[in-house]
Every structure is written in structure tokens, then in C-alpha cells.
Amino acid sequence: MLEIDNISVVFGGLTAVRELSFNVYPRKIVGLIGPNGAGKSTAFNAILGVFPPTSGEVRLEGRRIDRLSTHEISRLGIGRTFQNIRLFKGMSVLDNVRVALNRQFRYSFIEGLLRLPRCVKMEREIESRAMEILSYFGLAEVAQKQAGALPYGLQKYLEIARAYALHPKYLLLDEPAAGLNDSETEALTGKIRQLMNETGCGVLLIEHDMGLVMEICEYITVIEYGAKISEGSPEHVRHDPKVIEAYLGKQEEQA
Amino acid sequence: MIDGYWELLILLSLVNVIFAVSLNLVLGFNGQFSLGHAGFLAIGAYASGVATASYDLPLWAGMLLALLVSGVASVIIGYPCLRLRGDYLAIATLGFAEIIRIVLTTLPRDIFGGPTGMDNINNIKDYLSFPESFNGPGNLIFTVIFAMLLLGLLGFSAWTLSRLLAALLSRLLPWKHWRWLVLGLLAALLVWRFEKASNFFLGKFMFSQAFSPKAIASNQWAAFAACGLIVLLCLWLTRNYLASMHGRMAIAIREDEVAANNLGIDIAWMKLQNFIFASMLAGLAGALTAHTLPLIRPLGFGFFKSVEVLLMVVLGGMGSLTGSVFGAITITVLPELLRFLEQWRMVIYSLSLVLLMLFRPGGLMGTQEIGNLIRLRLFKAQERPGA
Numbered sequence A: 001m002l003e004i005d006n007i008s009v010v011f012g013g014l015t016a017v018r019e020l021s022f023n024v025y026p027r028k029i030v031g032l033i034g035p036n037g038a039g040k041s042t043a044f045n046a047i048l049g050v051f052p053p054t055s056g057e058v059r060l061e062g063r064r065i066d067r068l069s070t071h072e073i074s075r076l077g078i079g080r081t082f083q084n085i086r087l088f089k090g091m092s093v094l095d096n097v098r099v100a101l102n103r104q105f106r107y108s109f110i111e112g113l114l115r116l117p118r119c120v121k122m123e124r125e126i127e128s129r130a131m132e133i134l135s136y137f138g139l140a141e142v143a144q145k146q147a148g149a150l151p152y153g154l155q156k157y158l159e160i161a162r163a164y165a166l167h168p169k170y171l172l173l174d175e176p177a178a179g180l181n182d183s184e185t186e187a188l189t190g191k192i193r194q195l196m197n198e199t200g201c202g203v204l205l206i207e208h209d210m211g212l213v214m215e216i217c218e219y220i221t222v223i224e225y226g227a228k229i230s231e232g233s234p235e236h237v238r239h240d241p242k243v244i245e246a247y248l249g250k251q252e253e254q255a
Numbered sequence B: 001m002i003d004g005y006w007e008l009l010i011l012l013s014l015v016n017v018i019f020a021v022s023l024n025l026v027l028g029f030n031g032q033f034s035l036g037h038a039g040f041l042a043i044g045a046y047a048s049g050v051a052t053a054s055y056d057l058p059l060w061a062g063m064l065l066a067l068l069v070s071g072v073a074s075v076i077i078g079y080p081c082l083r084l085r086g087d088y089l090a091i092a093t094l095g096f097a098e099i100i101r102i103v104l105t106t107l108p109r110d111i112f113g114g115p116t117g118m119d120n121i122n123n124i125k126d127y128l129s130f131p132e133s134f135n136g137p138g139n140l141i142f143t144v145i146f147a148m149l150l151l152g153l154l155g156f157s158a159w160t161l162s163r164l165l166a167a168l169l170s171r172l173l174p175w176k177h178w179r180w181l182v183l184g185l186l187a188a189l190l191v192w193r194f195e196k197a198s199n200f201f202l203g204k205f206m207f208s209q210a211f212s213p214k215a216i217a218s219n220q221w222a223a224f225a226a227c228g229l230i231v232l233l234c235l236w237l238t239r240n241y242l243a244s245m246h247g248r249m250a251i252a253i254r255e256d257e258v259a260a261n262n263l264g265i266d267i268a269w270m271k272l273q274n275f276i277f278a279s280m281l282a283g284l285a286g287a288l289t290a291h292t293l294p295l296i297r298p299l300g301f302g303f304f305k306s307v308e309v310l311l312m313v314v315l316g317g318m319g320s321l322t323g324s325v326f327g328a329i330t331i332t333v334l335p336e337l338l339r340f341l342e343q344w345r346m347v348i349y350s351l352s353l354v355l356l357m358l359f360r361p362g363g364l365m366g367t368q369e370i371g372n373l374i375r376l377r378l379f380k381a382q383e384r385p386g387a
């Protein structure tokens, strides 16, 4: 279980996340929703230590991880994607996934430098594992292309593939469906469900649009201005007057 | 047999290849700025120079010491800087290189040579003893090899220059045959000045003296072979590194630090590791410099040298190994080849660099390697494979 316990993140004078608590469970998809600027991405960054929480605790399987550095946290089994895709654009699609396999296939610097047999063997395994992952996400044909040259939809898949390559216990997806059309969103939803069932990992999904989340999440936390305003089943959240107000109020502002 | 000055120039080109590759590892492949890379060159040169000349240690010990000292220095500079975000490394290396340069002028003269430098370092040729009968054929082989390489480089430069000039001219006045006009003019220039050009060429690459007593007595081929082998070894190691997981992580950090960090990569450590490896290469280049140049002095490793190597890397293409090879050779040899322009030399030299950066902002090779480019040309593939 990934427990987010009462965390706050303060940027200067701005409290972007305020005393937020929720849990992520293995083999479950939970959602974190809220209007734009509510602090959802900041909560992700707090979990991964990109912006460590100013107060509160994050626990992974009972162990505190909120004082660890980002790379240590992700090594413990948390994979993530970013709201504005962050691929290694100048590298090939295959290399993007290969980089993510750096913890599972390890050899020393010297072995790599001299290209010793162990390195050669490992590299062969890395390549076949990476190709396996790419095939799983339907990216095998574009493996040699430059990642930045892929169409937007495929870039989103590649980012998920790269996070999946970490073999994470928990997968954190930041607005995976943003910018996708309905049929693409549906395909993506299916894929997320499938990989959760097959690997048993827990998924935490951020969306600012309610549609996708309502459909696939078992449990939803709603935040506004960094603080939790509602939580529960999609059914419960959908009818919560506070949530309706947060979303409708915002829509009126936009109109 | 190759004329002494050109022998030096060729050896310097080889050394500069290692030096440029070293900076490219930091700047081009890892995205970190090192503005005082000549500092590591100085450390390597003086480590090996002092060890061999002042303490009579053998050459291998001098080189080993150069690797060691530059490695240690890189940790001292890199450790604090590389854990911070931002370009602290650029400032720190800049300061470091200046400190090294100034310290070297004040260290005891009898060991370090002071501001006037050290001229008592053994040349690499002094360490390489082979039977004299090797010298004639050896020198001839390398004369042929380097003569051909030079002609190749000239051809490549003319080809590139024609393309750049054509690009410039067609902006002013669209016409699709500019390229051929430029090439034609260059050819005409060659025909017009053929005697001068061939005299110059044969004066440097003295085929006629291949088996003269002077050539038999000289073992310059051994220096070429030794430096050439070391360069090939360095290129091989670097290529292996870049194709390994460690190199891939270094490139990923260049592409996106935050993403790399979120994939379990300890970015501070990977940057440091990359920096140590690169600095050791620079140290090795320094050691070779000490044993090729007749004199090393602190001023030779100043800010200008750091800028020069930056130029080699940017010109060749940040993130391309073959680019660094081209860049290093071009920047070393081109100013010499342009000597016939007399007072116009530096104007034309700067102009061609400006032109190049204007029309190929990614450098000669971009982030591509020559093998990839040739493959692309041959098979006319639509996709550019990732670097």
C-alpha cells in the first residue's frame, strides 16, 4: 500500500497541497481529480520527492519514503508519467525504454567500457526485454524512430511504456488521456486495466476531466486549492455538492 | 617522410581528437558545460612531464599519473558542482583552469619550469626504439596515409564550403547552380595555382625523400603509430561507453534530467562518473601533448585553449563522436592550410566558421555518426535513427 498521509507542499507563500491524505492499493485504480491548478501534479512530485513534502509522511508498504531522494523512491517501485510529456526526445524509442531498465540489468562501468562478455550478454537481454515492452504497447514497429518524431498519441504510450519498464509496484499517471480523442482514450483505458491485471500493480490516475476517471477508478479523491474536498466511489463523488460546485463554478468562470 | 612542422601538426591533431572527444562527452553527450577544459589538459601534461623529466619515471608511469591526477581533480571540481542544478560547472571549471595556470607559473622552477615552461621533456619518439630498417618503410607508409587523409579532408572541406556558400548565395539571389559555380571556381583556383599547391604539398609530404638517410634515421612513424593507436583506443572505449547502459544514462540526463531522475537514475553520480571519465581522457591528451610538443608552458593551457576545444566540439557537432574527430582535425589543420591567403587568413578562417554555424547550427555532423549518415544516404531511409 502507498500511503499519502497528511502531506503539504508549500512554494514560497503558496500552499499548493494542503494536508492531503489518500491511499493507493495494489491491483486497484484510484483517481486524483480536481480543477486545473488544484495541486494534483504537485502531489505526484511530492510523492516522488521532486518537491519533497514540507510536512506529512509518504509510506510505501509501511516504510517512510518522504525523506528519500527521487531516484531512491523510484527504485523502490514507483513509476510515473508527466503531464507535459517528458521523453528523451533525441533518443530512439528503443533507447527510451532501455534507459528505464537500468536497475534490472546491471553491469559495471568497466565492463561497459571494455565491452566484456557480461555486458554484451546483458545488452542482448536488455534489448529483447525492451522490445517485449514496446510490443506490449504496440510500439515495436517504431522502435528505431526518434522518440520526439512520434505522433502525440504514441508519445503518450511510450511514456507509459517507459514507466512500466521500471516494473513498478505503483504506477502514477498524470493526465494520460489529455489531448487524446474518445477512441484513443478508450484504447488507453483498456491498456491501463490490462497491465494492472497482469502485473498486479496499483495505479494512481490524475485527470482534470471527470469522464475517464469516473469510468475506471474504484476510488476517487477530489482536491481543490490543494485541499481534499471529497472522496469515495465515483458514484458518491459525482453527486457530492462540493465537487459539483468546484467543477461547475470553474466552468462558469471559463464561460 | 613528413616535414617536421607538419609532423607536429599531425600529432597535435591526434591529441586534439582525444581532447575534443573528452569535452564532447561532457558538453555534447551529458549536457554539462565545462568552460575550463584546458585545465585538465594542463594537469595531464604537467603530471606526465614532471614525472618523466624531473623524476625520471618511465613514460607509462607518467601517463598513469596523468590519468590519476586528472581523475582526482575532476572529482574535486565535479562533486560539489554536479549535484547542483544550473551551470555551476562552467564557472567552477573556468576558475579551476585559471588557478591551475597561475599555480603552475609559481611552482618551483627547477621541477615545473615556471612561467617559461618545460622544454626538457622527452619526446615520445625517444621512448620508441625499433630496428632502423623499420624506419624507411614505416615513414613511407605514414606519409602516404596522412597525405591521402589530408587530400580527403581538403575535398570534404571544399564540398562543405561549396554547399555553405551556395546556401548563402541563393539567399541573396536564387539560382540552383551556385554550388557548381563555386566548385568550378575552386577547381579553377587549383589549376591556376597548381604549381604552388603541389610544391607546398610535396614540400610537406616528402615522397621523394622516402629512403633518404634523413628518413632512415627518423622514427617519426613510431610516434604516429603510437599516438594513432592511443587515439583509436580512446575512440573505441568512448564508443563502448556510449553504447553501454552508463553512456545511455548520461545521454538521457542531457535529454531530460527530471525524467531520468524519475527512472531511478542517480543523476549527480552519473554526471560525476561521466565527468571523471571525460577528464581522464583530457588528462591523457595532456600527457601526449607534453611528449609531442617541444615545450609546454602554462600560457599554452589558458582560456584560449578551452575556447579552441569548445570550437572543435561545436563545429563537429555536439553529441557526435565522428564530429569531434572532424572538428579537432579541422580546427588544428585548417589555419595552417590557409596560410597561402597571407593577411586574409584569419578573415577567411573566421568567415568559414561563421558560415558553418549559420547554415549548420548543429555542427558538421549534428548528433549523427558518420556510419549512420552514410547508411541513410545509401538506403534513402525516411527515418533518422535516434543518436
Ligand SMILES: Nc1ncnc2c1ncn2[C@@H]1O[C@H](COP(=O)(O)OP(=O)(O)O)[C@@H](O)[C@H]1O
Binding pocket: A011, A014, A016, A034, A035, A036, A037, A038, A039, A040, A041, A042, A043
Ligand atoms: N515549481 C513550482 N513553484 C511554484 N509554484 C508552483 C510550482 N509548481 C506548481 N506550482 C503552483 O502550485 C499550484 C498547483 O499546481 P499543479 O500541481 O500543477 O496543479 P494541477 O496539476 O492540479 O493542475 C499552482 O498554483 C501552481 O502555480
Ligand SMILES: [Mg+2]
Binding pocket: A040, A041, A042, A083
Ligand atoms: Mg497538473
